[in-house]
Amino acid sequence: MLLMTCKPDRATLKYRFCQWSVCGRAPFSSCSPKVCIVGAGPAGFYTAQHLIKSRQDVEVDIYERLPVPFGLVRFGVAPDHPEVKNVINTFTQTAQHSRCSFYGNVNVGTDVSVKELQQAYHAVVLSYGAEGNRRMGVPGEDLAGVHAAKDFVGWYNGLPDNRKLHPDLSCETAVILGQGNVALDVARILLSPMDMLKKTDITQPALDLLAESRIRRVLIVGRRGPMQIACTIKEVREMVNLPDTRPEMVAADFKGIAEAVKEVPRPRKRLTELLLKTALDVPTEKEQEKRSKASRVWGFRFFRSPVEVLPAPDLSRAAAIRLAVNRLEGSGEGASAVPTGEVEDVPCGLVISSIGYKSLPIDPLLPFDSRKAIVPNTMGRVQKTAGVYCSGWLKTGPTGVIGTTMNNSFDTARALLEDMDSGALDVSSAKPGSQGVTPLLEKRGVKPVEFSDWEKIDNEEIKRGVAMGKPREKLLSVDEMLHVART
Amino acid sequence: MSAARRLLRFNPRLLQSRTNKRTAAVTGAAATPPHTSVGNAVLFSGSAQCRRPEGRVTVHFINRDGQKITTSGAEGDSLLDVVVDQKLDIPGYGACEGTLACSTCHLILEQEVYDQLGHIIDEEQDMLDLAYGLTETSRLGCQVCLSRSLEGATVRVPAGLFDMRRADSSGSSSSA
Numbered sequence: 001m002l003l004m005t006c007k008p009d010r011a012t013l014k015y016r017f018c019q020w021s022v023c024g025r026a027p028f029s030s031c032s033p034k035v036c037i038v039g040a041g042p043a044g045f046y047t048a049q050h051l052i053k054s055r056q057d058v059e060v061d062i063y064e065r066l067p068v069p070f071g072l073v074r075f076g077v078a079p080d081h082p083e084v085k086n087v088i089n090t091f092t093q094t095a096q097h098s099r100c101s102f103y104g105n106v107n108v109g110t111d112v113s114v115k116e117l118q119q120a121y122h123a124v125v126l127s128y129g130a131e132g133n134r135r136m137g138v139p140g141e142d143l144a145g146v147h148a149a150k151d152f153v154g155w156y157n158g159l160p161d162n163r164k165l166h167p168d169l170s171c172e173t174a175v176i177l178g179q180g181n182v183a184l185d186v187a188r189i190l191l192s193p194m195d196m197l198k199k200t201d202i203t204q205p206a207l208d209l210l211a212e213s214r215i216r217r218v219l220i221v222g223r224r225g226p227m228q229i230a231c232t233i234k235e236v237r238e239m240v241n242l243p244d245t246r247p248e249m250v251a252a253d254f255k256g257i258a259e260a261v262k263e264v265p266r267p268r269k270r271l272t273e274l275l276l277k278t279a280l281d282v283p284t285e286k287e288q289e290k291r292s293k294a295s296r297v298w299g300f301r302f303f304r305s306p307v308e309v310l311p312a313p314d315l316s317r318a319a320a321i322r323l324a325v326n327r328l329e330g331s332g333e334g335a336s337a338v339p340t341g342e343v344e345d346v347p348c349g350l351v352i353s354s355i356g357y358k359s360l361p362i363d364p365l366l367p368f369d370s371r372k373a374i375v376p377n378t379m380g381r382v383q384k385t386a387g388v389y390c391s392g393w394l395k396t397g398p399t400g401v402i403g404t405t406m407n408n409s410f411d412t413a414r415a416l417l418e419d420m421d422s423g424a425l426d427v428s429s430a431k432p433g434s435q436g437v438t439p440l441l442e443k444r445g446v447k448p449v450e451f452s453d454w455e456k457i458d459n460e461e462i463k464r465g466v467a468m469g470k471p472r473e474k475l476l477s478v479d480e481m482l483h484v485a486r487t
Numbered sequence: 488m489s490a491a492r493r494l495l496r497f498n499p500r501l502l503q504s505r506t507n508k509r510t511a512a513v514t515g516a517a518a519t520p521p522h523t524s525v526g527n528a529v530l531f532s533g534s535a536q537c538r539r540p541e542g543r544v545t546v547h548f549i550n551r552d553g554q555k556i557t558t559s560g561a562e563g564d565s566l567l568d569v570v571v572d573q574k575l576d577i578p579g580y581g582a583c584e585g586t587l588a589c590s591t592c593h594l595i596l597e598q599e600v601y602d603q604l605g606h607i608i609d610e611e612q613d614m615l616d617l618a619y620g621l622t623e624t625s626r627l628g629c630q631v632c633l634s635r636s637l638e639g640a641t642v643r644v645p646a647g648l649f650d651m652r653r654a655d656s657s658g659s660s661s662s663a
Contacts, residue, residue, distance in 0.1 A: 050578065083586030090582070234613045267616035403589045403617075406579045 033058045033420055034433035036121040038108045038362075039128035040064035041071020042405045043392020045091040047125050050413035052099050055420070059099045061121070061434050063112075066160070067104045067449040067481040068457060069095065071129060073402065075159045078185040079200035080192065082471065087402055095451045101434060104449035105482065109362035111446045112437055118387055120436030122427045123416055126366075126375060126382070126390040127409070130357035130398040136177065140309030141353070144168065145318035149182050149354030156189055156206035158474035160481075163205070168317070169213035171349020175321050177306050178354030179222035180399075184235040186352050187218045191245050191296045201471045215350065217248075217297045223305045223337040225328050226257055226275050227264070233271045239298055240278050246291035248299035249279035260331065268333075275300070303327065304344065305337060309351055320347045357398035372397060380412030387425060389416050453485035460484045544633040547641040548575060555641075562635065566628035566642065567592045577644055585629035587611060590618035592628035595643040601626065603636055620645040 035051055037044045040062045048060040068074065070088055077084045095102050106112065108128070117124045133148040135141060145168055154162035174190055176183045189197070194211055202210075222229060240247065254276060261272045283291060304323040312319035323344050326337035359375070361368035367383055369376045374397055375390045382388040391412035392405050400408070419425035441448060457475060464473035475481045546569065548556045560569035567581045570592075583589040587610045596604075601624035607615075611630050615621060625645075631637075 046579075053578075081588065083583050083588040086584040086586060086588075087582050089584070232613070233616060234610070237609070237613065266621065270612065270616055401589070403579075403582055403591050406582060406591070410578060 032430075032433075033123070033427040034121045034431050035060050035123045035125060035416070036117050036433075036437075037062045037125045037127055038114075038117070039071065039126070039392070039394075040069035040102060040104070041127065041129055041392065042073055042087065042091075042402050043127035043129065043394070043409045044071070044125070045069075045094055046406045046409035047127060047391045047413050048100055049090070049094045050410045051416065052094065052097055054413070054417050058420075059101075059433060061101045061103060061437075062095070063106045063108050063117075064102065064104045065107045065128075067478060067485055068454055069102060069104060069451075075154055075157045076182075077157075078153075078189065079156065079202035080188065080196065081185075082200065084402065102449075102451040102454065103434070103437075104454060104485075105478075106441060106446060106448050111444060112440055114363040114366060114388070116437065116440060120432050120434070122387065122420075122431050123425055124388045125412065125416070126362075126388065126394055127392045128359075128362065129393045130359040130373070132358040132360045132373075133353070134356040134358050136306050136353050136355065138306050138308050140311060140318065143309055143311055143318045144316060145171075145349055146309055146351040146353065149176070149178065149186055149352050150357050152186055152352055153182065156202050156210075158203045158476050160476060160478050163203075163476045167209070167350065169209060169215050169350065172214060173217045173219065173346070173348040174215050174350035174352065175346055175348045176218065176220045176352045176354055178230075178356075179220055179300065180230040180354060181232060181235050181401075183220050183352075183354035184231050184239060186354060187220055187298055188235075188238060188242060190215050190218050191242060191298055193243050196243070199470060201465065201474065203474055203476060204468065205476070216295065219299055219301050219346065219348075221301045221304045221306075221323065223303070223326055224335055225302050226254055226279075226300070227260060227268065227272055227331070228328075228333065228335055229271070229275070229300070233267070233274055236271065236274055236278075240274070242298075243290075244294050245296045245298055246294040247278050248297050249275075250299075250301065251280060253300075253302040254279050264332070303337065305339070306353075307343060310345065318349065318351050320345050321351055357393070359394050359398065380408075380415045381419070447486075449482070449485045456487065457481050457484050544635065544638050546633070546637060547639070548577075549641060549643045550575075550577060551644050551646055560633050562633050564633050566594060566631045566633070569633070570628065580644075581629065587614055587627070587629070590614045590627065593618040593621075593625060593645055594628045594631070595620075595622050595645055596624045596626055596631075597641060598624055600624075600637060600640045600642075604631060618645070 155165040303326040308322040310320040325342040358373045376383045391409040461472040543559045545559045582591045
């Protein structure tokens with residue numbers, strides 16, 4: 001038996017139908033469940049995508065602090081990895097879906113509270129990622145010349161908050177702490193020939209500064225050994241093949257590795273074999289020629305942890321980094337670094353700390369695990385908070401690539417859908433959705449940026465890029481973005 | 488930009504496959520609608536009899552839930568092209584659109600098919616290293632092109648399409 005009721009739906013005045021459940025039980029309404037997602041990066045978009053695809057009635061609104069969407073796909077992925085940004089195409093399709101709306105320039109936590117979102121929507125999904133850094137926690141960390149990798153990457157990728165970074169690239173040696181893929185991205189951008197970089201969407205100010213860079217040597221430092229390195233083989237191969245560079249490793253770091261590598265799983269084996277080959281093998285004639293002509297040097301340094309950043313004599317900036325020498329206890333992925341008591345000083349003028357991003361709490365009423373820096377959850381359901389979910393790095397911690405986040409987000413969406421189906425999430429009473437939020441924003445003087453406004457920004461960036469021979473020239477400040485969005 | 492043109496722009500290896508596809512189109516090859524198989528019963532979504540014009544190669548996909556989907560592509564199309572063109576329901580498949588920057592198009596082939604395809608370039612091996620549920624006969628769908636010898640082949644979508652670069656790997660950091 002079907003009961004038709006009419007409910008006006010948004011400005012389009014589309015009418016939805018409600019259904020009686022079978023078996024004569026109390027009727028429940030399944031009309032337009034409304035979900036809001038906080039954060040328009042890959043986690044937010046993949047969660048939205050899965051929800052919209054799985055139920056024909058669910059409506060999703062995505063709120064984003066910046067006027068522009070896509071999160072780390074825009075601000076984290078290296079400029080010379082444009083193919084990884086192809087996911088923007090599928091996110092754009094989702095944003096343009098009739099049941100999806102984008103609200104940029106809205107800061108959840110200051111412009112609107114999570115509680116207000118919970119009142120307006122049946123479910124809230126937190127997908128705002130990791131805006132903070134893990135600190136090294138060593139003296140001298142705040143000297144000029146020391147930067148978090150997240151900020152350095154944000155600077156060359158045009159993140160508004162990092163546009164004034166202006167790193168000093170006048171020294172000869174840069175030391176990067178951490179050996180994950182972010183560390184390798186930073187090394188590669190510091191050492192890439194200008195010919196390569198100038199064709200990417202790296203920001204023009206970054207390009208101009210890198211063109212004047214005097215950095216000729218980049219050391220990528222890790223606490224443990226070659227078999228614990230956190231980066232992946234694609235990025236190592238890019239370093240090995242980087243034009244006008246040569247590798248410089250310490251042969252002693254590889255003692256015993258050739259034997260140990262025989263027993264490990266394929267990914268670790270292939271990566272270690274590439275490291276061994278690069279560090280120890282006699283190069284081919286062609287490779288030898290490349291190395292002898294190279295003007296820039298890169299290398300991994302193992303078994304080293306930062307203990308202090310040493311200042312220049314005038315105390316104004318970093319001049320060296322003091323590293324503790326470690327030995328390895330145990331083997332394989334779980335091996336740990338134990339200090340030997342020895343230290344080593346490495347002169348350098350640029351120190352980049354690439355030891356992890358960190359999520360931050362946005363609302364004191366929500367649970368937050370400050371040790372792990374995540375929102376405590378079970379399968380994406382936020383603990384002790386009905387109707388609130390999380391996906392992406394906020395859920396599992398700040399590691400993994402877009403593909404990882406995709407599966408993570410699909411899992412959260414599945415949990416949410418399960419809860420809708422089972423009744424654990426009550427979608428029986430109508431909720432106002434964005435109509436309950438936009439009046440609050442208006443009262444507070446906040447004007448959201450819609451997806452069509454982002455498209456104006458997008459077109460402007462592409463247009464400016466054409467003039468520079470680049471895929472786009474990013475707008476660098478929120479003010480400029482809003483100006484273009486409102487025109 | 489169409490999926491085809493995006494693939495072409497980033498993966499020159501597919502240039503030949505697009506040329507073959509255009510040739511097939513010119514000879515009047517019509518798209519064969521996909522039909523799904525439930526157990527042994529075959530349900531046709533289109534006409535009662537599917538014409539199989541020359542130049543098209545039939546492949547069977549076994550989806551994650553065990554469902555068999557029989558479809559076809561033009562000679563030279565990659566398996567990713569087939570999934571995209573035939574709109575097969577594999578969530579998240581081919582995230583990087585065939586540019587060897589992810590492992591979400593990972594498929595498991597039959598031994599004989601795998602063997603006859605031959606050499607795999609380093610860049611594909613590097614991405615396969617990160618594929619969940621990697622097997623001895625795994626390939627990336629964007630790098631396998633249809634030919635006559637693949638006629639009737641069955642490929643399996645592995646259980647979980649996510650990279651091994653994930654939260655529980657000790658010390659791994661992120662990048663993309």
